[in-house]
Amino acid sequence: MPTPYTVGIAGLTGKLARLIAHNLLQASTPSRPIHIRGLVRDLTSPNLLPASPSITLIHGTSTDLAAATAFATGCDVVLCCYLSIDDGMMLAAHKLLIDACVAARTVRRFFPADWTLDYTRLSPGDLPPKDVMLAVREYLVNSAPGVEGVHVLNGAFMDTIFSGFFGLLELDSSGDDEGVWRCWGDGEEVWELSTYASTAAFTAAAVLDESAVGVLKFLGDRKTSAEIVATLNRVYNTHIHLEHRGSLAELFATMYERRAPLKDDPSYGAYLQYMPLFYEYFCTTGLAHLGPLDALDNARYPSIKPETLEDFLRRTPLRELEVAFSKAGTVV
Numbered sequence: 001m002p003t004p005y006t007v008g009i010a011g012l013t014g015k016l017a018r019l020i021a022h023n024l025l026q027a028s029t030p031s032r033p034i035h036i037r038g039l040v041r042d043l044t045s046p047n048l049l050p051a052s053p054s055i056t057l058i059h060g061t062s063t064d065l066a067a068a069t070a071f072a073t074g075c076d077v078v079l080c081c082y083l084s085i086d087d088g089m090m091l092a093a094h095k096l097l098i099d100a101c102v103a104a105r106t107v108r109r110f111f112p113a114d115w116t117l118d119y120t121r122l123s124p125g126d127l128p129p130k131d132v133m134l135a136v137r138e139y140l141v142n143s144a145p146g147v148e149g150v151h152v153l154n155g156a157f158m159d160t161i162f163s164g165f166f167g168l169l170e171l172d173s174s175g176d177d178e179g180v181w182r183c184w185g186d187g188e189e190v191w192e193l194s195t196y197a198s199t200a201a202f203t204a205a206a207v208l209d210e211s212a213v214g215v216l217k218f219l220g221d222r223k224t225s226a227e228i229v230a231t232l233n234r235v236y237n238t239h240i241h242l243e244h245r246g247s248l249a250e251l252f253a254t255m256y257e258r259r260a261p262l263k264d265d266p267s268y269g270a271y272l273q274y275m276p277l278f279y280e281y282f283c284t285t286g287l288a289h290l291g292p293l294d295a296l297d298n299a300r301y302p303s304i305k306p307e308t309l310e311d312f313l314r315r316t317p318l319r320e321l322e323v324a325f326s327k328a329g330t331v332v
Helices: 015-027 065-072 087-104 128-143 196-208 225-236 248-259 268-284 309-314 318-327
Strands: 005-010 034-040 055-059 077-080 109-111 148-157 169-171 178-184 190-194 214-217 221-224 239-246
Touching: 005 015, 005 065, 015 034, 015 196, 034 065, 055 065, 065 087, 077 087, 077 196, 087 109, 087 128, 109 196, 128 148, 128 268, 148 196, 148 268, 169 318, 178 225, 178 248, 178 268, 190 196, 190 268, 221 225, 225 239, 225 309, 239 248, 248 268
Parallel strands: 005 034, 005 077, 034 055, 077 109, 109 148, 148 190, 148 214, 178 239
Antiparallel strands: 169 178, 190 221
């Protein structure tokens, strides 16, 4: 039997991690079997994938170098699927995993938890969570001999823009299918969007493509706020209207005003007061867009047909849009 291609996924219980693992296992064949090694902090988590001889679980935390090295040893490629608002933790955890990959001596590629926006176009301090990824990218280049970075970028997760995090969509609680989409700008600002499902499919394809290195850009759709509202109304036969909160210049000023007294407060409540505004600004100004169609890497994997906004809406009941992001990966 051929030697399995071994993929390590740190944070295997996360939504995106589960979807990536599902795609990888679906791609496993007798001629190229896939084995997944998952680093998890709770071996009893209800979010674990179903038991399979193709999955090995290793118990360990993001600060346990010995566990991370044991996890990485024997892997051909490693993905980090950690998610935290603690930037210090995210940077330290990435560096520890990269060090473990170097020590393992078998890992040739490392996928950081990049995903949202083309942060390579940003400068330190522009969007604080992406400062971490800029530092991780630099660390891979300078401190990880023999391990190449693969940076998957997907615009914004389509599943999340309808959530309470952004607070863009508010449906009438009476159930009359009335609602409002509240955005900054004039409504013609473009959102670059990909679903969790499409992002996972492209990521899995890149994992299995041993020639895939560097920055890879995948996208499902591009829509302005006005087009998003029009698509919502067409798919659901609703009467949602656009409401403008202010100009992009006012958004820029507001997000820094809100952050100033809270930037040293580590609580999620404080984070919610300003970080959604930062993300809306960089998602819609074009400053961190993936670029023109010919800059995308979708064509690298032509068998994958990414979901458009309309595709996503047609598979998601209207009243479930707000929680759709939390259900990503639960079908696995």
